[in-house]
Amino acid sequence: MRNKLSLVLFCFSLTLLAQNENSDYKKKVLESSEMEFLSSYYTQDGTHSVIGGGIGTEKLNDETASIILSTPLGDDAVLTMDVGISAYSSASSSNTNPFSSTGASQGGGEEEDDDDDRGDEGHGGKATPPTGTPWQASSGASKTDELIYINGSYSHSSKSRNFIWNAHAAVSNEYDYTSLGLGAGISKLFNKKNTEISLSASAYLDTWRPIYPTELHEFESYGSNFLNQGFFSGVTVLDQSGNASGAYLPTQFSSYQQVNRNSYALTLGFSQIVLKKLQIALSADILTQNGLLSTPYHRIYFADKPQYFIGNASSIANYASPQNKDVFRLADDVERLPNTRFKIPVGVRLNYYMNASFTLRTFYRYYSDDWGITSQTVNFELPVKLNRSFTIAPMYRFYTQTQATYFAPYNQHVSTEIYYTSDYDLSAFHSSQIGGSISYTDLFTTFKIGSFGLKNIDLRYNRYTRSDLLTANIVSFSVKFVGN
């Protein structure tokens, strides 16, 4: 089988090399520099916060801005720089430390704190005991963060424009995570540029700086006597009946030994002009990840362990209800997921030019991984040209996935399991996204800023609803200029 496959691939590669290269006509790959400004505003809310072990608010706002600058290098090459910043405020992740007053992890050097009224002294003697709830944001340090990224890529085309190679590098950083990426790829066009085959590979070498939930961080710092030290000094821990207890001991927890996460991708692409008005693209990836694939501040609550709380004893009965405003359950552990993952997505795009006004853009993807998830995605977009300058495009996307083997909702895992998570992003659900865009194209680049003329403006809005009641809205805006 292997020999036959090798023979077929060898013959196929010969046909690629045998294509005639048409070098009569030569045009710059990119005629002039292009500059694109992009920004977005994203907001979401839901009731299955992973920081709360599967319950709590998922409120999150994210604002992003980026600039993409593409410059021709000679006739055959293009250098592209992409720089961006994403600033988010998250009610969910702020609840790494959900408590309203002293948290030892704030002053303990593990987590920066932007609240001046917090310290690392014990709570003893303070008038107001700490409270918290998974249903509201705390004002903890992790409430806000910024992701900064820089991507650079270089692509070079052969004189005939039938062969392209490219390389890219990427760096991104946020408070507890750094990512370094490298990649390269080749593309070959043949059959009078009706057919293109591409192959690319990339590697992302990421590093966590783990932040653990406050109660687990204290346990790790002070050991079995942690209830009398640091954050817990003077703080009353309640049992499920609301009585003071000194029995809370999350022995299942230990900090992760591994902090690296490596992702490798091999992508095979194929595109074909099928008819004058129809073209299709197929993209298949082989993705593998290893290292720390869990998120350090995702709480887990075990069904077979006693429950302990901090806050108002009378609210314990309503803990899982949004009515709970002042009690927070202490974690038994953080999520534990395998340190390898293997994914295979296969995607197909099919675009059809219906007439001068309508174009149909479609996308389908099948995805499978070895965590037990399979998913399917279907996307339709129907750009409608209103005139030479304006296009509107309604769009709809449907997504469905099966549940990961390691997922269970709040308080349904048991402590004898090896792997566990209550992250609803890994649960079984389906989602719908509906929206549209409006684009303006300035054919003659009449509006100018300096030596750059406006090429197009694009405004998009989409509303996303998930079957587990998560909802999200996103507005994106882009404006592109070309150099004269």
Place this chain on the structure above:
Amino acid sequence: MLILFLYFLWLTLILKKKISFFQVKQQVRSRTKVYFLSLSRFNYLSLYPSITQIKNRPMKKIVLGSILVLSSLQSCAVVEEYEKVYVNDPDMVLTARSSERFENAFQVYREAAVGGNGGKTGGGCGCN
């Protein structure tokens, strides 16, 4: 077009079959483990045909089918450069638009699936 449609329909069915690549991988691993534990070449040989059958069936179909379809596409009528006015329309581009990148980013965060669209396939924790 019909061939293409049937191909992708068939590819989806193949991928949805109960015997996935991962199950094959696990089966090969577990059986290889048996072999090493028993230290018997006989056991391995007796297992080998069944492993080969399971391992090769879906892959063989996919590889042969892909070659067949790629060959059939070669025989599509070639669209000349001067006839590409429709496929060169900006709305016909076969990649996601740059303004879609933020939607793709949040979808990667909120859903398990990634890739298959020629876009970013790694990097970043996606944890918020």
